[in-house]
Amino acid sequence: MTTNKREKSLIVIQLSGGNDYLNTIIPYSEGRYYDSRTTVNIPQDRVIPINDQLGFNPSMGPIKSLWDEGKVAVINGIGYEHPNRSHFRSMDIWHTAEPDTIGKEGWLGRAIRDIDPLGENVLTGINFGRGLPRALACPGVSVASVGDLATYGLFPDVQDEELRMFTLEAFSKMYGGAAGRDPVMDLLGQTGKDALLGADILRTAPGLYSSSVEYAPDALAQNVKSISQVFHANLGAKVLYTQHGPFDTHSGELLSHAKLWNEVAGAIGSLMEDLKEHDTEEDATILVFSEFGRRIKDNGSGSDHGSGGGAFLIGGAVNGGLFGEYPSLAEAEQIEGDLRSNNDFRSLYTNILEDWMGLDAAPIVNGQFEKFDVFKS
Amino acid sequence: MMISNDTALMAHLLRRAGFGATRNELEEYLALGYEGAVEALLHPSEPNNMPDDLIRRYHVEQSELRDLPGSAAYWMYRMVTTSCPLEEKTALFWHGLFATGYAKLNQARSLLNQVDMFRRSGMGSFEDLLVDLSKDPAMIVWLDNNENHGEAINENYGRELLELFSMGIGNYTEDDIKECSRAFTGWTLGNAEYMSIRAAKDSIWPYGRIAWHFDYRDEDHDDGEKTFLGETGNFNGEDIIAIIAKQESTAQFVATRLFQFFAADEITEFGDKAIQAMMATYFSSGYEIRDMLRTLFNSDYFKSEEARYARVKNPVEMVVGAIRMAGSYQNPALGIENVSRNMLFMGQGLLQPPTVEGWHEGSEWIDSGALVERVNFVAKELSNVKSPGVRSIIDRLEADADAGVLDPVGLADGCLDLLGPIEVSEATRFVLVEYAARQGDLDLKGHQQGDEAEQRVGNMLRLVAATREYQLA
Numbered sequence: 001m002t003t004n005k006r007e008k009s010l011i012v013i014q015l016s017g018g019n020d021y022l023n024t025i026i027p028y029s030e031g032r033y034y035d036s037r038t039t040v041n042i043p044q045d046r047v048i049p050i051n052d053q054l055g056f057n058p059s060m061g062p063i064k065s066l067w068d069e070g071k072v073a074v075i076n077g078i079g080y081e082h083p084n085r086s087h088f089r090s091m092d093i094w095h096t097a098e099p100d101t102i103g104k105e106g107w108l109g110r111a112i113r114d115i116d117p118l119g120e121n122v123l124t125g126i127n128f129g130r131g132l133p134r135a136l137a138c139p140g141v142s143v144a145s146v147g148d149l150a151t152y153g154l155f156p157d158v159q160d161e162e163l164r165m166f167t168l169e170a171f172s173k174m175y176g177g178a179a180g181r182d183p184v185m186d187l188l189g190q191t192g193k194d195a196l197l198g199a200d201i202l203r204t205a206p207g208l209y210s211s212s213v214e215y216a217p218d219a220l221a222q223n224v225k226s227i228s229q230v231f232h233a234n235l236g237a238k239v240l241y242t243q244h245g246p247f248d249t250h251s252g253e254l255l256s257h258a259k260l261w262n263e264v265a266g267a268i269g270s271l272m273e274d275l276k277e278h279d280t281e282e283d284a285t286i287l288v289f290s291e292f293g294r295r296i297k298d299n300g301s302g303s304d305h306g307s308g309g310g311a312f313l314i315g316g317a318v319n320g321g322l323f324g325e326y327p328s329l330a331e332a333e334q335i336e337g338d339l340r341s342n343n344d345f346r347s348l349y350t351n352i353l354e355d356w357m358g359l360d361a362a363p364i365v366n367g368q369f370e371k372f373d374v375f376k377s
Numbered sequence: 378m379m380i381s382n383d384t385a386l387m388a389h390l391l392r393r394a395g396f397g398a399t400r401n402e403l404e405e406y407l408a409l410g411y412e413g414a415v416e417a418l419l420h421p422s423e424p425n426n427m428p429d430d431l432i433r434r435y436h437v438e439q440s441e442l443r444d445l446p447g448s449a450a451y452w453m454y455r456m457v458t459t460s461c462p463l464e465e466k467t468a469l470f471w472h473g474l475f476a477t478g479y480a481k482l483n484q485a486r487s488l489l490n491q492v493d494m495f496r497r498s499g500m501g502s503f504e505d506l507l508v509d510l511s512k513d514p515a516m517i518v519w520l521d522n523n524e525n526h527g528e529a530i531n532e533n534y535g536r537e538l539l540e541l542f543s544m545g546i547g548n549y550t551e552d553d554i555k556e557c558s559r560a561f562t563g564w565t566l567g568n569a570e571y572m573s574i575r576a577a578k579d580s581i582w583p584y585g586r587i588a589w590h591f592d593y594r595d596e597d598h599d600d601g602e603k604t605f606l607g608e609t610g611n612f613n614g615e616d617i618i619a620i621i622a623k624q625e626s627t628a629q630f631v632a633t634r635l636f637q638f639f640a641a642d643e644i645t646e647f648g649d650k651a652i653q654a655m656m657a658t659y660f661s662s663g664y665e666i667r668d669m670l671r672t673l674f675n676s677d678y679f680k681s682e683e684a685r686y687a688r689v690k691n692p693v694e695m696v697v698g699a700i701r702m703a704g705s706y707q708n709p710a711l712g713i714e715n716v717s718r719n720m721l722f723m724g725q726g727l728l729q730p731p732t733v734e735g736w737h738e739g740s741e742w743i744d745s746g747a748l749v750e751r752v753n754f755v756a757k758e759l760s761n762v763k764s765p766g767v768r769s770i771i772d773r774l775e776a777d778a779d780a781g782v783l784d785p786v787g788l789a790d791g792c793l794d795l796l797g798p799i800e801v802s803e804a805t806r807f808v809l810v811e812y813a814a815r816q817g818d819l820d821l822k823g824h825q826q827g828d829e830a831e832q833r834v835g836n837m838l839r840l841v842a843a844t845r846e847y848q849l850a
Contacts, residue, residue: 085578088445088480088729102480102732122745131722132746139737145722145746154749155839157757163836166815171752171843173808184642184689187740188748188845195745305578 008317008356009231011271011286012108012241013220013264014133017248018087019290021309021339023257025074025326028055032329040253040298050074054326059261062269063314070320071272071281073313073374075348077327079341083292083307087248090291095134097346097365107349108239109138110364111357121236122198128223128242136241142191144198149206149226153199172196205233213274220244221267228274231284238357247290253302264288268314281316285356285375288312289345296329296337308339311348313374317356323372344369351375383407387414388797389685390674392850393639394418395462397698399766400773400795415674419500419667421461427454427709435709441486448485449717449727452492456697457706467666468495469693470638472727475510475542476735477519479728483576486588487515488728500667503631503659504622507543511614514566514589518576520733522561523569527599530558537733539621548626549606556603560617563598566591628659635669640679641687642739651678685800686849689742692723694850695751699758699842702796704766722750743848752843759796760839762831770795771834774821781822785813792837801846812840 023040027033028047047055048064056064066072080099084090096103112125125136125143136143146152154171158164175192209232215225223242230237244264249257268286275281293309308327327339334340346365353361355375362368387407391398395418398406406414432454433440438447456465477491491513498506510516511534517523520534535558539549566572566589603612606620621627632655633644641648654676655669662668673679690698696719700706706713717727724747725736742751761767774791775781783791789809793799801809813819816833824830841847 086480086483086576088478088483092480102478104732104734127746130750131718132724134731137731139741142745145750154752154843155756156753158839166812167836167840167843170808170812170840174805174840174844177804184740184849185845187743188848191743191745191748192845195749198745199749 007236007238007283009237009284010108010239010352010356011224011227011231011284012135012239013224013268013286013288014135014241014243015247015260015264015288015290016087016091016243016245017290018090018292018294018305019247019309020249020253020257020303021290021293022296022303023253024057024060024261025050025076025310026055026057027053027326027329029053030329036297036329038298039300040303050322054322057258057261059258060265062265062272063312065269066272066314067320071314071316071318072320073318073372074322075311075313075343075372075374076322076324077308077339077342078289078311078324078345078348079292079308080344080346081341083335083338083341085292085305085307087291087305092134094289094291094345095137097349103366105138106133106135107364108135108241109141109143111353111359112136112143112239113138113141114359114364115238115357122194123201123230123235123237125239126202126230126237126241128226128240133241133243136239142194144195144202146202146226149202149229152202154195168196201235202230205229205235208233211274211277213270213277215270216263216266218263218267220263221270224267224271228271232274232278232280249294249302250299250304251301253298272314275316283316285313285315285317285352287348287352288314293339296334296339306338307335308341311345313348313352317376319374319376323374343372347371348374383411385685385798385800386411386680390414390418391462392694392698393466393679393688394670394674395466396456396694396701397797397850399702399704399769401769411680412675415671418461418463418674419671421464421496421500424455424459424461424464426458426460427707432709435711436713442489443485445479445485445728446714446717448479448489449729450713451489452727453697453713453717454706454709456693457700463670464496464499466639467499467670468492470635471495471499471506473638473730473735473738474634475516476730476733477513477515478730478732481576482515482518484515484518484589485728487518490588491515500670501665502622503627503664503666504618506666507538507618507621508615510542511538511561511564511618512591514591517564517566517591518573518589523565523573525558525562525564527559527562527597530555530562530599532558534558534561541733543621543630544624544626545630548624553605556605556612557617559599559601559603560605560612561614563594563596564591564614565594565597568592622664625656628656631666632656632659632669635666635673637738639670639673640684642689643687645683647678647681647683651676686846688850689739690848690850691736691738691742692720692725692747692751693727695723695755695848696720699755702766703758703761703764704769705758705761705764707765719750719754723747723754748848751848755842755847756839759842760835762827762835767835767838768826770838771821771824771831774834775824778821781820783819783821785810785818788813788819788834788837789841792834792841796838796841796847799841799844799846801844805844805846809837809840809844813837 026042026047028044046058049055093099095106097107116124127145130147175189179186206229209229215221227240289311293306294303295306324343347369349365350361350369351371351374353359439451442448459465498509521531522534525531536554540546632652636652655672658668658672819833
């Protein structure tokens with residue numbers, strides 16, 4: 001199971017609810033930003049400058065440190081034409097790489113199918129959290145959804161360990177047995193065995209891992225710690241996915257947005273430190289994205305659904321820097337009061353699929369898209 | 378233990394025409410006889426579901442019904458408490474077939490109105506149902522018929538009406554789609570332009586989410602001559618639907634989809650006989666869905682061994698079936714949203730089908746992530762000895778046992794019987810008995826809520842719920 005040559009993995013952190021990009025990468029020298037954001041703004045003296053135009057949100061300290069090491073690619077103005085401001089639909093578009101019609105398969109589900117067409121490893125794709133994001137959903141592709149690595153598997157509510165063991169043993173016998181009775185019974189048997197196997201293997205992960213890095217107690221940091229444990233256990237997981245939120249900051253944004261980014265930046269900082277400690281910085285790339293950005297004008301307490309967000313790619317193999325133009329705040333450039341995206345999100349997907357995962361991107365993202373130069377050559 | 382064939386057949390009927398049945402319900406239906414039970418199911422009366430005023434006292438979000446989780450949970454209560462299960466099952470069938478999703482609408486109330494329409498029209502004439510569907514505001518927005526204008530047609534609804542909702546691909550031409558779309562121009566919703574902007578902007582301000590209503594705009598309707606499936610006239614939408622309804626391909630489509638939802642995932646030669654009979658009923662009854670279902674449920678195929686366990690339960694059947702069996706959520710409880718979220722974890726979020734094609738049913742429900750969720754949910758629900766339904770199972774086990782004592786075979790068979798009856802393979806039964814035998818005979822005399830004896834029943838129910846066979850309807 002363990003090989004010396006580690007293969008490359010993609011770690012995805014989805015910011016659910018629509019991250020306010022204007023308050024994440026802040027155009028702090030732009031008068032129009034402060035004119036539009038009369039209340040919900042980050043004052044100039046609190047911004048962590050990237051250059052003399054843009055800066056990080058003050059809660060993003062750990063990301064700034066990684067930026068200084070050249071490990072952070074910031075992709076500005078990312079989105080798609082004709083923005084949709086519904087959370088569900090817009091997230092769907094990001095998940096299926098299909099902005100115009102209702103897509104059927106998740107882009108990462110397709111990627112997992114290409115990596116492991118016969119489904120030989122039940123852990124090629126793993127979601128950390130309950131319920132499979134559509135990005136990972138694809139007919140015939142098995143993806144484990146791990147709510148809690150410590151209790152993952154069948155019968156988590158059975159407290160008595162001995163009883164749970166007996167129950168699992170009985171389950172294993174009931175789902176074992178000779179195949180060939182009936183295709184559906186065989187499928188159930190195989191899937192039940194896969195689930196047990198996946199759970200058994202996953203449960204070994206924490207034991208195979210040791211680290212001096214202390215992750216914060218929040219939900220994201222704990223999921224990211226689980227990701228690190230599974231990644232470092234060398235189980236062949238290529239896509240490790242989790243999400244955090246709610247970024248839907250219609251009200252009280254300054255406080256909640258700061259808290260969320262503290263958690264996101266903290267978790268990413270810890271993970272990168274962990275990777276460094278294990279000498280695996282070159283083996284994992286982290287993608288951070290959200291379904292849309294928010295309105296240019298604030299609403300007095302928060303900000304409403306908008307368009308034209310940003311994404312991040314972070315890791316030892318990443319070619320750090322700013323990519324894509326920051327959308328203009330000039331009125332003539334806006335779409336109905338929102339930022340106009342100038343980069344298609346499928347360009348970034350194409351980068352990741354081709355240059356990181358070594359896959360043919362066009363059939364996965366439904367077309368040809370110009371790439372950025374986000375990976376070190 | 379011998380399970381009477383009548384009981385097993387009735388349990389089979391109620392797994393398909395309902396969400397499974399407790400032993401009490403089963404006995405009530407058995408008293409009507411098989412055909413009597415079919416008629417009772419086909420003629421929903423007062424559903425006795427949880428009343429709105431009671432729900433709203435506990436759930437603010439189920440009062441306005443504007444967001445998705447609250448609205449899905451609202452339908453859950455209905456399915457969990459109804460005494461007319463086929464009414465809800467049929468609504469679920471149409472919801473999967475005419476799949477309309479929250480993602481594009483941002484309007485849960487209109488979706489629930491659509492479900493109500495399925496309750497009202499879902500067992501009537503298919504022709505009437507298609508007319509109601511074409512006037513349904515949620516459908517109009519979902520498939521852009523509000524963008525279908527006399528001057529410039531939008532084919533989205535016209536195409537799916539023919540491809541996904543009636544005849545199926547290969548039975549019409551691209552020209553038929555255009556002509557069909559022309560006939561539905563002007564079929565829109567009141568204040569359509571404003572409402573569609575609100576939907577796209579996901580805006581609830583300033584008046585919350587306003588329920589939409591149908592509006593016919595004569596001035597936007599293309600009244601010109603149209604040729605559709607070889608017939609020519611100044612057709613409007615109703616005329617097109619009348620032509621669709623009389624097609625052989627439509628009969629085939631409706632019969633097949635009903636068969637696959639209510640009878641079996643795979644169509645065998647024997648099963649096809651039932652489909653043929655349903656098609657004949659379709660025409661002889663004037664396209665009545667109720668009559669087609671009667672033909673199906675009374676068919677030799679449906680009653681045969683071949684049809685038993687021939688469907689993979691969809692997540693709604695898994696979840697609602699377990700809750701009804703356990704008797705939980707008979708009163709409002711905050712966990713209900715979590716329950717409906719569990720169905721999403723298993724791959725079927727109510728009111729949010731993934732695409733206009735609905736859910737891919739059958740063996741596609743089964744993958745390792747979903748199976749873990751399915752087993753864990755039902756195992757937990759049915760092993761909870763505090764639930765009224767489980768308590769009633771314990772009481773029946775005690776009453777049926779000789780002096781209240783069950784040997785391992787009696788415990789395993791008793792649980793299989795009272796959760797179904799469920800027929801399992803010899804191999805599965807062997808494991809269940811072996812599991813029961815670990816602790817020898819079970820004495821239920823004088824059992825107290827939550828004591829060790831009761832918990833042993835709970836443990837056996839958990840394992841029965843975790844069998845492969847329980848995954849099937």
